[in-house]
Amino acid sequence: MKRLLMALLIAWPAAAFAQSQCVKCHAASDDAKQKAIVKSFASDIHREKGLSCHSCHGGDPAKSDMGEAMNPEAGFTGVPSRADIPKFCGKCHSQPSFMKKYNPSLPVDQELKYSTSVHGQKRKAGDDKVAVCSDCHTAHAIRPAKDPVSSVYAKNIPQTCGRCHADAKLMAPYKIPTDQLAKYTRSVHGKALLEKGDSAAPVCNTCHGNHGAVPPGVADISQVCGMCHVNNAEFFKSSPMAEPWAKRKFHLCATCHTAHDIQHPTTQLLSSENGVCLKCHRPESKQLQVATGIKSELELVESSYAGAEKAILAAEEKGMDMAEARDLWGAARMSMYQARTTVHTFRAQDVAKIADQGIASARKAAQAALDAVTDFRNRRVGLGVATLFISLLVLALYLKMRDIESGS
Amino acid sequence: MRDFTRKDFLNLFLGGGALGLVASTVYPVLRYLLPPEQVEAEPDALKVGAVKDFAVGTSKIVKFGPKPIIVIRDVKGNFHALTATCTHLDCIVQYSKDADLVWCACHGGKYDLSGKNISGPPPRPLTQLDVRVAGGDVTVVKTA
Numbered sequence: 001m002k003r004l005l006m007a008l009l010i011a012w013p014a015a016a017f018a019q020s021q022c023v024k025c026h027a028a029s030d031d032a033k034q035k036a037i038v039k040s041f042a043s044d045i046h047r048e049k050g051l052s053c054h055s056c057h058g059g060d061p062a063k064s065d066m067g068e069a070m071n072p073e074a075g076f077t078g079v080p081s082r083a084d085i086p087k088f089c090g091k092c093h094s095q096p097s098f099m100k101k102y103n104p105s106l107p108v109d110q111e112l113k114y115s116t117s118v119h120g121q122k123r124k125a126g127d128d129k130v131a132v133c134s135d136c137h138t139a140h141a142i143r144p145a146k147d148p149v150s151s152v153y154a155k156n157i158p159q160t161c162g163r164c165h166a167d168a169k170l171m172a173p174y175k176i177p178t179d180q181l182a183k184y185t186r187s188v189h190g191k192a193l194l195e196k197g198d199s200a201a202p203v204c205n206t207c208h209g210n211h212g213a214v215p216p217g218v219a220d221i222s223q224v225c226g227m228c229h230v231n232n233a234e235f236f237k238s239s240p241m242a243e244p245w246a247k248r249k250f251h252l253c254a255t256c257h258t259a260h261d262i263q264h265p266t267t268q269l270l271s272s273e274n275g276v277c278l279k280c281h282r283p284e285s286k287q288l289q290v291a292t293g294i295k296s297e298l299e300l301v302e303s304s305y306a307g308a309e310k311a312i313l314a315a316e317e318k319g320m321d322m323a324e325a326r327d328l329w330g331a332a333r334m335s336m337y338q339a340r341t342t343v344h345t346f347r348a349q350d351v352a353k354i355a356d357q358g359i360a361s362a363r364k365a366a367q368a369a370l371d372a373v374t375d376f377r378n379r380r381v382g383l384g385v386a387t388l389f390i391s392l393l394v395l396a397l398y399l400k401m402r403d404i405e406s407g408s
Numbered sequence: 409m410r411d412f413t414r415k416d417f418l419n420l421f422l423g424g425g426a427l428g429l430v431a432s433t434v435y436p437v438l439r440y441l442l443p444p445e446q447v448e449a450e451p452d453a454l455k456v457g458a459v460k461d462f463a464v465g466t467s468k469i470v471k472f473g474p475k476p477i478i479v480i481r482d483v484k485g486n487f488h489a490l491t492a493t494c495t496h497l498d499c500i501v502q503y504s505k506d507a508d509l510v511w512c513a514c515h516g517g518k519y520d521l522s523g524k525n526i527s528g529p530p531p532r533p534l535t536q537l538d539v540r541v542a543g544g545d546v547t548v549v550k551t552a
Contacts, residue, residue: 200531230516230528323474334499337514386432393425400418 020061021069022053040141049102056088083123085132086114113212129170136160136210152210155193157203158184180204183260202228219246225253235344255279265340267302270295293348301339301355304362305332311369320372328365332358450474453549459541462487467503472548476500477537479548482521483508489537489548490523496530510534 026034041047046055054061059076063069070076080088090111092098099108114120114133122130136152143150151160162181164170171178184190184204192201207216207224216224226233236242236252245252251259256269256276269276270291272283281287308329312322335358342351450473462468462481469476469492478492480503490510492500499514509526510519517528523536538549 198531200529228529230518231514232516234516327476330498330500333497334514337497337499341515389425389428393421393428396418396421396425399414400422403415403418 020052020054021064022057022059022061024064025066025069026053037140040138044140044142045144045147046142056091082128082132085134086111086120086123089133110211113209117209117211117213118215119213129173131164135164154199154201154203155197157205158190158194161204180260183258187260187262188264189262221254222252229253231341232344235342239344239346241346267295267298270298270343290346290348294343294346294351297348297352297355298336298339298343301332301336301358301362304359304366305329305336308332308362308365308369311366311373315369315372315376318373318376320369320376322369322372325365325368325372328361328368332362332365334358335361451550453547455545455547456489457546458544459546460544462546465505469500470548472537472550477548478503478510479539479546480510480521487539487541487546488521489539490519490521490534491537492534494530495525495532495534496528501534 023038027038029035041053052061053059057077057079058074059070060068060074068074070078072078077088093106094108094111096108099106110133115124119130119132123132138151141151143153145152145154147153148155150156158181165176166178166181168178185194189201189203192198193203205213206227208214222233222236232253245255257263257265268274272278272288272292272295275291275295277288277291281291308325312325312329315325316322335354339351339355339358342354345351454470454472456468456470456479462479464481464485465483467478467480469478471477476492478490478501480488480490482488483505490501494501494512494514494517496512496515496517499512501510501512501517501519503509504511507518509521510523511517512528512530515529517530518526519530519534520526523534525531525533536551538551540547540549
């Protein structure tokens with residue numbers, strides 16, 4: 001009975017959709033575009049929830065006469081103009097009481113946020129080319145953001161935004177760069193999302209907002225990056241760099257790490273030959289000496305950590321139990337991460353304090369691994385000696401038996 | 409003095425061999441009877457101490473089999489146990505008495521006392537374990 005009820009609940013919107021006169025006529029139309037709309041709407045979330053063409057466009061789906069079905073006096077609104085689309089979708093999506101019936105957890109401030117976004121502001125100023133709801137969500141194949149086939153699913157967002165923002169011709173009047181998608185794709189964030197499948201990695205809307213999309217201002221950047229990189233942002237705020245940077249209106253995190261092309265940071269960023277510090281400081285300056293000191297500490301903890309890992313792997317390959325050494329190695333890794341984060345204090349002594357703990361842990365781990373390998377070698381030598389000893393014993397037994405048999 | 413004959417040599421060698429054989433049999437038996445203290449198998453439950461060992465607003469990192477866990481007595485005196493490895497980059501988390509939450513010193517990730525990731529980079533929650541307090545002892549039990 002329960003299964004039957006479930007089947008009916010699923011089948012009902014599909015049946016209602018198929019019986020709609022709108023669907024019958026548009027599916028039978030000679031116009032390929034109309035047919036495609038009917039086809040794509042079959043998998044739209046609105047159809048799944050029991051809504052149909054007339055729910056958005058008005059009209060009477062029970063009437064077979066086109067004039068009656070699409071009578072403006074009977075509420076038919078037809079296709080909205082691009083400028084009207086936010087308001088058109090907002091008819092339902094801005095109404096909490098209405099949305100509660102379908103999805104109580106869905107926000108109802110999208111239209112309001114859109115009006116504050118760069119897209120919304122430009123549209124208000126009469127620009128008809130800027131993005132409206134259907135540009136990102138599609139018009140008739142709308143899926144929830146958590147659905148992997150949705151145009152606004154995390155992994156698909158770079159391409160969705162890039163459809164316009166990577167189009168040089170479309171962006172030409174706005175005089176903004178069009179390389180964000182290419183840069184993001186090769187960035188540490190893009191690789192995490194697109195290559196490693198880490199859906200927690202930030203995409204365009206994580207930093208810029210979605211419905212209220214705006215470019216982060218100079219002062220906002222550390223807030224945006226600090227949402228995930230909490231310690232880095234906090235350390236920077238307390239660093240000697242914070243005040244002078246704020247005065248000069250530097251783009252905080254982006255000054256060293258760039259905005260869209262963010263790469264995995266290495267100690268090379270602190271290099272006195274080609275590091276980012278050289279953008280402002282001279283190679284012989286005191287600040288570069290601090291950077292060099294920090295770089296040396298980081299390199300030492302990194303090489304100690306890598307050396308310990310190599311030693312542990314070598315011991316594990318020989319079948320030795322490295323659980324204790326792994327714990328020490330884990331402690332070294334933790335110190336290494338903390339030391340890297342502490343770079344944002346720009347205080348060499350702070351970095352050194354943590355890095356030294358990591359170096360000590362890594363050395364202990366490496367020593368434990370070396371001891372284990374020595375133990376393994378000793379066991380092998382022991383086995384060899386034992387084998388030799390047993391062989392000689394067998395030989396001795398043989399000679400003894402021969403002596404007994406010969407009666408001597 | 410009697411000459412050391414081949415027969416003597418063989419007898420000595422065989423006697424020594426017999427002793428070696430006994431030793432090589434007895435040693436593994438002793439090692440088996442006295443196993444190393446290190447326990448690597450993951451237990452279902454672990455007594456982590458007495459209630460009096462945990463002051464209010466403190467925590468303890470202990471090994472639950474091969475994995476570290478954090479046992480917390482929060483500011484209200486309630487016990488919590490969570491896996492102690494941050495889900496971001498495997499650092500060991502800590503309890504912050506002031507904020508009454510769990511945080512990671514590496515990148516500033518934060519979790520509530522049920523293990524849910526609430527701020528910063530951790531992508532997943534920490535695994536929660538049951539804490540049973542009985543007879544003045546605190547025991548952590550693996551959740552079913």
